[in-house]
Amino acid sequence: MTLVMVVDDDQDLAEMLGIVLTGAGIDVDLVSRGDEVLEVFRNNPPDLILLDVMLPGLDGIEVCKLIRAESMVPIVMLSAKGDTHDVVRGLEAGADDYMVKPFRHPSELIARIRTRLRRTNADVLGLLTIGDLAIDVTAHEVVRGGKKIALTRLEFDLLVALAKEPGRVFTRDALLSEVWGYRHSTDTRLVNVHVQRLRSKIEHDPEHPEIVMTVRGVGYKAGVMGGS
Amino acid sequence: MNRFTSRLSTSLASKVIVSTVLLSLGVVWLTGSALYSQLSDGVREVNLESSLAEARSSFFSAQYQFLLAEAATPAVIAKVVQDVIVSSTEVSLSQDRKSIFLSRFGKPFKISLIVESPNYTTSTDGLDISSFPDEVRKNVRSSDLVEYQYAKVRYQDRDDANVLIVGRKIVIPKSGNYEMHLVYSLNNQNRTLSIIKNALLLTGFALIFLIGLITWLVVRQVVRPVREAASIAQKFTQGDFSQRMKVESSDEIATLSSAFNDMALSLESQISRLENLSRVQQRFVSDVSHELRTPLTTLRMASEVIYAQKESFDPTIARSSELLVAQLDRFEKLLEDLLEVSRFDAEVAILEPVDFDLITLIERCIADVRASAHDPVISINIAHEAEHLIIKADMRRVERIMRNLLSNALDHAEERPINVTIISTRTEVAIGVRDYGTGIEPAALSRIFDRFWRADPSRARVRGGTGLGLSIALEDARLHNGELDAWGSLGEGAHFVLTLPRIAGEQIGGRPIRAQPEDYPQNI
Numbered sequence: 001m002t003l004v005m006v007v008d009d010d011q012d013l014a015e016m017l018g019i020v021l022t023g024a025g026i027d028v029d030l031v032s033r034g035d036e037v038l039e040v041f042r043n044n045p046p047d048l049i050l051l052d053v054m055l056p057g058l059d060g061i062e063v064c065k066l067i068r069a070e071s072m073v074p075i076v077m078l079s080a081k082g083d084t085h086d087v088v089r090g091l092e093a094g095a096d097d098y099m100v101k102p103f104r105h106p107s108e109l110i111a112r113i114r115t116r117l118r119r120t121n122a123d124v125l126g127l128l129t130i131g132d133l134a135i136d137v138t139a140h141e142v143v144r145g146g147k148k149i150a151l152t153r154l155e156f157d158l159l160v161a162l163a164k165e166p167g168r169v170f171t172r173d174a175l176l177s178e179v180w181g182y183r184h185s186t187d188t189r190l191v192n193v194h195v196q197r198l199r200s201k202i203e204h205d206p207e208h209p210e211i212v213m214t215v216r217g218v219g220y221k222a223g224v225m226g227g228s
Numbered sequence: 229m230n231r232f233t234s235r236l237s238t239s240l241a242s243k244v245i246v247s248t249v250l251l252s253l254g255v256v257w258l259t260g261s262a263l264y265s266q267l268s269d270g271v272r273e274v275n276l277e278s279s280l281a282e283a284r285s286s287f288f289s290a291q292y293q294f295l296l297a298e299a300a301t302p303a304v305i306a307k308v309v310q311d312v313i314v315s316s317t318e319v320s321l322s323q324d325r326k327s328i329f330l331s332r333f334g335k336p337f338k339i340s341l342i343v344e345s346p347n348y349t350t351s352t353d354g355l356d357i358s359s360f361p362d363e364v365r366k367n368v369r370s371s372d373l374v375e376y377q378y379a380k381v382r383y384q385d386r387d388d389a390n391v392l393i394v395g396r397k398i399v400i401p402k403s404g405n406y407e408m409h410l411v412y413s414l415n416n417q418n419r420t421l422s423i424i425k426n427a428l429l430l431t432g433f434a435l436i437f438l439i440g441l442i443t444w445l446v447v448r449q450v451v452r453p454v455r456e457a458a459s460i461a462q463k464f465t466q467g468d469f470s471q472r473m474k475v476e477s478s479d480e481i482a483t484l485s486s487a488f489n490d491m492a493l494s495l496e497s498q499i500s501r502l503e504n505l506s507r508v509q510q511r512f513v514s515d516v517s518h519e520l521r522t523p524l525t526t527l528r529m530a531s532e533v534i535y536a537q538k539e540s541f542d543p544t545i546a547r548s549s550e551l552l553v554a555q556l557d558r559f560e561k562l563l564e565d566l567l568e569v570s571r572f573d574a575e576v577a578i579l580e581p582v583d584f585d586l587i588t589l590i591e592r593c594i595a596d597v598r599a600s601a602h603d604p605v606i607s608i609n610i611a612h613e614a615e616h617l618i619i620k621a622d623m624r625r626v627e628r629i630m631r632n633l634l635s636n637a638l639d640h641a642e643e644r645p646i647n648v649t650i651i652s653t654r655t656e657v658a659i660g661v662r663d664y665g666t667g668i669e670p671a672a673l674s675r676i677f678d679r680f681w682r683a684d685p686s687r688a689r690v691r692g693g694t695g696l697g698l699s700i701a702l703e704d705a706r707l708h709n710g711e712l713d714a715w716g717s718l719g720e721g722a723h724f725v726l727t728l729p730r731i732a733g734e735q736i737g738g739r740p741i742r743a744q745p746e747d748y749p750q751n752i
Binding site for chain 1: 517518521522523524525526527528529530532533560580582583584585618623624
């Protein structure tokens with residue numbers, strides 16, 4: 001059974017989230033303080049964390065950084081503030097996705113959670129190469145010159161989505177639909193922040209990317225430079 | 229010259245210095261000339277006295293010698309005349325040079341019947357007799373006293389010179405009455421006078437320069453704090469309120485400085501109070517939003533869980549759950565719109581421009597709006613020149629504007645088709661949304677962007693709009709430096725035109741599409 005850790009200081013909302021998730025066949029671990037998250041996480045590692053931004057004890061952003069430091073577990077931030085500043089801060093702290101309260105539908109929340117939990121790119125198997133990177137889709141590994149590069153699951157999915165069709169231009173909407181499972185969304189911040197995070201890990205010079213390249217006004221494509 | 233006058237009109241210091249120097253120039257000129265004229269009169273008098281005294285003694289000694297030679301022969305007398313000339317023209321140390329002019333006048337004495345009396349008329353030193361003034365000669369002939377006159381005479385071998393002429397009648401034995409003139413050069417006296425003049429001029433100029441300098445120093449003391457205050461005030465306008473004036477004494481300037489500093493302090497505290505208020509206001513809005521959103525999330529999820537079970541409820545409870553869900557939707561939308569409005573009011577709305585294809589965005593908006601429309605049969609025609617139109621703007625806001633305009637048009641279209649026109653120029657893009665439905669009274673156009681304003685209160689809430697849509701759309705457009713114009717006529721439909729710069733934040737040069745539609749040109 002899938003285990004999701006729900007971190008929220010609002011008891012009623014946490015309980016409601018518990019009801020909805022349990023109804024969808026997901027086990028729930030409720031935590032109400034930011035400074036308790038790490039301990040619970042180590043004792044009973046969940047498959048995904050739903051993390052509120054405003055928390056007593058320790059801020060959600062800080063919690064996110066601490067967890068990222070030791071795990072690549074998917075993190076979905078819950079934010080009451082839709083302001084870009086908070087969203088970007090959460091994403092930069094390592095969150096894979098975020099949801100702004102109030103959510104449109106409980107089903108939307110569950111869909112997001114399932115997207116983050118499922119093995120994306122299940123159709124792609126084996127080894128991909130792009131630039132000087134070797135991507136082992138099956139083993140979930142990215143290697144450059146014998147050295148492993150640690151990517152979160154979402155970053156890995158993003159890279160594979162681009163790399164499996166080198167040269168094809170993906171619009172941000174297409175990436176949102178493919179990697180995040182969004183249907184109608186124009187939230188390009190999500191894509192932009194994660195592309196930047198990915199670049200900072202895999203590019204030699206993130207300012208002049210050679211693997212994930214921007215197509216101005218359209219979106220991104222995986223580089224086919226250098227004959228690779 | 230222009231620069232000088234403009235400097236005069238802008239600089240207090242220059243103004244004060246120039247007027248002080250001009251005034252003191254006048255004063256120095258007056259006192260200087262008075263002093264000079266007194267000094268030169270004195271010098272001339274002393275010179276005249278000594279010349280006259282010397283001339284008198286010369287005349288006396290000449291007359292005396294001629295008296296002694298009364299009985300001598302003409303040859304001896306001629307010798308005496310020569311002696312007199314030589315002794316009279318001897319120059320003392322203080323004198324420059326001296327000439328003599330001797331001329332007979334009146335009848336010559338009769339010596340004998342056969343010999344004419346000798347004439348000793350002569351002049352020395354190259355003196356040109358013709359330039360000799362007549363007046364003094366006349367005076368000498370008609371009186372027995374010493375006569376004098378200042379004059380200008382010519383010399384044969386050098387320049388004309390100003391001289392003092394002193395003359396007296398002399399009787400030369402066996403010859404007749406003579407006028408004897410001693411001509412004193414005034415070179416020395418003039419040299420003295422010019423030295424005095426130069427000294428006075430030099431002193432005058434030095435004095436004026438010093439007065440100017442002193443004025444400058446004094447004025448600077450006064451003007452420096454004024455300049456300092458001006459530059460600090462300028463920094464204030466640029467938003468730097470930390471600057472203060474130095475208070476170094478207890479004079480009027482110090483009073484000015486401390487008054488200025490008090491003003492600065494009060495300004496700073498007022499501004500920080502206002503800033504604080506606005507921060508508190510923003511904080512409040514943000515807190516309210518957070519506090520409202522969390523229970524709203526719980527409410528929504530709870531209502532959805534209930535709604536999902538509505539098949540098993542009896543009809544009234546099932547309908548109630550439907551209403552609950554719908555009203556929560558509306559409540560949430562209202563909350564979002566109110567928050568957005570408060571962001572505009574607090575001026576914290578941020579533009580996040582990205583490059584995107586406007587055509588794709590509008591097509592998606594049309595599809596979405598049509599999908600949720602009550603009247604999906606209404607056709608929306610879209611007319612544009614190019615396949616793609618990349619602009620740099622805040623995608624979320626442009627999408628919100630388009631959804632607003634489109635759903636507005638759908639609400640009032642009365643089943644007639646809607647036309648969307650897109651025209652781009654080098655600097656701007658314009659999107660016109662034209663419907664042929666109920667229309668708007670021209671008089672109501674000015675209020676159409678007001679918050680919570682509804683054209684027709686009786687049939688307003690067809691789609692559960694919040695009444696803030698057009699107002700937010702206008703703010704969104706203006707945040708891009710764009711504009712949103714509206715045209716309407718009762719029964720003829722409405723036309724909304726969004727004009728945006730190609731790159732958000734730049735200026736729009738005009739209106740590629742006018743709000744007044746081309747198919748309806750006869751409006752008022």
